[in-house]
Amino acid sequence: MRAYEDVKTKAGTFKAYKIEQGWSNAYGSRWVNSVWYAPEVKSQVKFTSNNSNLTDWELISYSLK
Numbered sequence: 001m002r003a004y005e006d007v008k009t010k011a012g013t014f015k016a017y018k019i020e021q022g023w024s025n026a027y028g029s030r031w032v033n034s035v036w037y038a039p040e041v042k043s044q045v046k047f048t049s050n051n052s053n054l055t056d057w058e059l060i061s062y063s064l065k
Helices: none
Strands: 002-009 012-024 030-038 043-049
Touching (some): 002 043
Antiparallel strands (some): 030 043
């Protein structure tokens, strides 16, 4: 699924594309990763997953050069 939405991070709120990726493995585990890409920042600004082996993160600051 893809969406264009506001996403809040510690660095601020950005308009970002949300991309969800569904995964599964040979053991029957399933999980979804969500990544937000903000064109204003020219980078990913947030990541979440319902996989306990992965760490959620978000942008805390940025500068463009």
